Amino acid sequence: MASYVARRLLYALLTFFGITVVVFALVHSVPGDPISFYIGTHGVSQLSSAALDAIRREHHLDEPLISQYLWWLRGVLTLDFGSSIINHQHVTTRILEKLPNTFILNSIAFLLAAAIGVPIGLWSAARSGRLMERTSAVLFFLLYSLPSFWVALLLMEFFSVKLRMLPLFGMTSDDYLQMSAAEQLLDRLRHLVLPVVTLSYAQLAIFARFSKSALTEVIRQDYITAARAKGVAPQAILWRHAFRNALIPLITLLGLTIPFLISGSVIVEQIFQWDGIGRLYFDSILTRDYPMVLGLTVATAVVTLLASLLADLLYAAADPRIRLEEQR
């Protein structure tokens, strides 16, 4: 097991370096540079070329790409991601400022989607092929294909503008600081409702269909038929024999979903004015704020790698055969 973990870690490290090279090359090959932010977003006025030169020098924009990369890598290895070219703030500070917001929103949406989606998937696996299950499959595909900006606007229009039941945007009310602890919690929950619903309805459909197909696959296996022939109760077959073996694809899905917990969603964050990573990422790309884009990409890459590492370890835990193969 230890060598298995060590090997996985080594792969992760190599992948990480590969990612930094690719991302750096990609970001710099997009046409335009941070200087164009100053030239392009402002009206007719003379710009000070001395100041523009100072920006180029400080961020090494006047050097060859290789040396820019080495400058940047040197920072990354000492955990210094540099500072934003646009507003001079440290990349790490900016990310840590926004990360909790994105994380809270996305993990609640994720948990909700999983908590509702997986049981529905199991339920439909048990009733595979019946009319109810077929209908629900169609409904989930419909749900999955609804564009989130449209759903968000409908939810807003109905619950916030017409009924005035829920807040329109933001994470807390104006008088949040004067509230008692219980009121504060309630206030936060109220602000979470619409964005969470917007984020989770499509995920819910994915979870439901994914767990359904995983379980259906397992139910067809001979040992299930054998268990059924032995006279084991259907509930016990489903939970004790089938579900554990259906976990593998679900773990893969989990590994794939975790990075989204921190990468944020531009659309939902913009519409609900949820001050998170998604919007920061988007703006940084538009302004070609290289240190910011790179910092965010590295953060996402690290989480993705950790998530797939976690998935690998969970595979081993869920399926003893994976461990055995490693020992051979």
Place this chain on the structure above:
Amino acid sequence: MKRYLAALFLVLACSNERPLPPTTSVDESTPQEGGTVVRRLQSDVSTLNPILSTSGYDRFVAFFLFTPMVHFDVNLQVIPGLAEKWDIAPDGKLYTFHLNPSATFSDGSPVRASDVLFTLKKIVDPQNEAPQIAGSFEQLDLRNTKVIDDHTIAVAFKQELAAQLAHFNDLLVLPEHVYSKGDFKTDFAARAVGSGPYRLVRREPGKEILLERRPEYWGKRPYLQQVLFKVIIDDGTAWNAMKRGDIDESMIAADTWLMESRRPELTKTIDFRRFYTLTYNYVPWNTRDPMLSDKRVRHALAMCIDLKSIIDNLYHGTARAMNGPFTPDQWAYNPDVPVIEYNPQQAQRILNSLGWLDTNHDGILDKGGKPFKIEMLISGGANPSNPFSQLFQSELRKIGVQLVITPLDPSAFIQRALAGNYQCAYLSWDLDPDPDPFPLFHSSQIPPHGQNFVFYSNPEADRLMEEGRRELDQSKRTTIYHQLHALLADDQPYTWTVQVSSKWAINKRVHNVKESRGWGLFKWYPGELDWWIPSNQRTHDAAARRR
């Protein structure tokens, strides 16, 4: 489980939401003190340090916290700000400012001439990476700039510039004893000490900024007790917030204006405003491109733009035709310059006479075996440059010119424009109150030195622009710019299209909201400082109570 979910939903849903404000009649003539106005920021400010500001939104907030050396009044004329009066030496190179002796910063210390000098030094120091504001003081002669006494400073320049006095509106004076300590670039992003009528209560990045009136303010006291800026990026969300009464003002999109501004249930509480600001749309022509280097070709292409139809159908009458680098509200505007008439037949005749003929009968003009095919860069996404370019494309097709439309994001576009790697585009400019078009059309400003990315070079225009920016006599300057306007319209380095009006929604509980000639609702004096809210309509006071 279902029951719990339902119960949870009820709890979440039944909490109190603010009721709509009552509307009762108030005496308009006597402003009332106090109250909180809630403003919208379309994007969070990048920093509260006014020297480093990079967006217009930064200036919206800075207007309340700092005082510029000079203000602009409702007609965008220069009036006293922190400086009560000033003398300009006859050669236009030395400005002596007399500061208001009663002026104080929000920490109680007096504003001194040394603070002005300190701020100027910070502006022109390249290490501060403030290319915009440093551009306004590019000609500053720091060695001859001297503090004369506590309240007098003589600011020297290497070259006279007619717009220089107006540029002092960018000089928001900082207290040296505060801003000289710590890291100038990062330490003042979320705190501020200025001499403005308001002081900062708090800034929550990405969310809001709360300002409070200074009780001991040295100038004319504003009416509103608090100003709360809320960041709302999305236009649709902001419009919903406007309808709910969550915010008091917001710029609104053209389609919102069209669909909502006449609905009686909305006009009861919302005041819809439309006015022109210092902005125009234009098609820049790369004059170094072999196909576009002849001004007759550019004129012919311009004749294919049906401005009347664009104004009526695309902007529903909320735009007006442009014909040169100045807007009709500016004194530099020459009323005798005509708008280019829509006349595709004439355009075709001109191109034919220049040798562009459809020799191979494929419907596209050609010359020397080369078809007349040009590319237009537009910014990606849903915006008015999109339908404009399509209309232009279909008009050009009728006379045998093929227009290829390429959407790009702004940074990518700027790179291609500065490299001269384009033929035409559809863009807009925001202008300064001073009309000097030197940065756009003078031959010295051709990239990489400046923003003349149409590569326009005409010695006569150069001369007019050089004279115009140095001429301190207003009537002579007007004559120069009138000539320049006619010359640029004739040369067509740009084809100017329309000036689109700015559209706003303002909650009617906010009184005395006036617009300036060119800057709209904000940043001019007294502008927002004269707004007031009747005491019986203060729905937001509890919300912004000091914490």
